[in-house]
Amino acid sequence: MLKIDIVSIFPEYLKPLELSLLGKAQEKGLISIKIHDLRKHTTDPHHSVDDTPYGGGAGMVMSAEPWGLTIDEISDNTTQFDLIILTPAGKKFDQQMAIEFSKKENLIFACGRYEGIDARVGKYYAGQKNFNVHEVSIGDYVLGGGEVATMVIVEATARLIPGVLGNPLSLKEESHTLTNKDGSLVEYPNYTKPALWRGLEVPEILLSGNHGEIAKWRIAQAERRTQELTEE
Numbered sequence: 001m002l003k004i005d006i007v008s009i010f011p012e013y014l015k016p017l018e019l020s021l022l023g024k025a026q027e028k029g030l031i032s033i034k035i036h037d038l039r040k041h042t043t044d045p046h047h048s049v050d051d052t053p054y055g056g057g058a059g060m061v062m063s064a065e066p067w068g069l070t071i072d073e074i075s076d077n078t079t080q081f082d083l084i085i086l087t088p089a090g091k092k093f094d095q096q097m098a099i100e101f102s103k104k105e106n107l108i109f110a111c112g113r114y115e116g117i118d119a120r121v122g123k124y125y126a127g128q129k130n131f132n133v134h135e136v137s138i139g140d141y142v143l144g145g146g147e148v149a150t151m152v153i154v155e156a157t158a159r160l161i162p163g164v165l166g167n168p169l170s171l172k173e174e175s176h177t178l179t180n181k182d183g184s185l186v187e188y189p190n191y192t193k194p195a196l197w198r199g200l201e202v203p204e205i206l207l208s209g210n211h212g213e214i215a216k217w218r219i220a221q222a223e224r225r226t227q228e229l230t231e232e
C-alpha cells in the first residue's frame, strides 16, 4: 500500500483528497493519505513558521525546524521515504514521474508557502540514508503554495496504482501513455452516441467495425494533435 503524508499550514486545503477516486482508494485500503499541520510542530508561543531571508530580499522563508520536527515524526530511520518538496524551482512533473512515484511505498509531500522552505531541509534529508529528496514543480507558473501542486501529483500518481481505477484498460490508451517512435503522444479524439449531434458527424471510420483501420486512424490523430501542440 502506498502511504502518503502531506505537510501543510493549511490542512483544510487538502480536503478534496477525501473525495471521489482517491476517497474510494483509501476506503479500499489501496492508499493511505494523512495530512499534518506544520504549526503543531512550532516551539514558540506565536506558532510562527517563517522568518526573514538571510541576505535580505522580499518575502519570508519557512523555518527549517518545524519541518524537521514534523518529518521526523512521520518517518523513522529504517523505512524508505521519498520526500517531495513542492517548488516552482523544481523538476517539472510529468507522467513518467507519476509512474515512478506510484511504485514507491512512502511519499511525504512538503507544501511550502511564501518564498519557500529553508534550503537546508532538503539537504538534510537528502543526507539521510533512507530518504530520497525530489524538488518538484507542476509547471512554469507560481502558485500561492504547494497544496494544489500536491493534489495534482497525488491524483496523477494514485490512479496508476492497480485497483484504483475501475477499468485498468483505460490507462492503456490515454494521453502520455500512448507512444510512437518519437515519444509520448496526447490522446486521439473520442466520440460517443449519438452519431449525429448538432449537424456534426462521428468520423466514419469509427463506425466501420474495422479495428485495424481504427487503431491506425487513432494513432494518426494522436500524432496530429501532438504535432499541433508543439507548433503553438
Ligand code: ADE
Pocket: 086, 087, 088, 136, 137, 138, 139, 140, 141, 142, 143, 144, 145, 146, 149
Ligand atoms: N509552489 C508555487 N508554485 C509552484 C509550482 N508551480 N509547482 C510546485 N509548487 C509550487
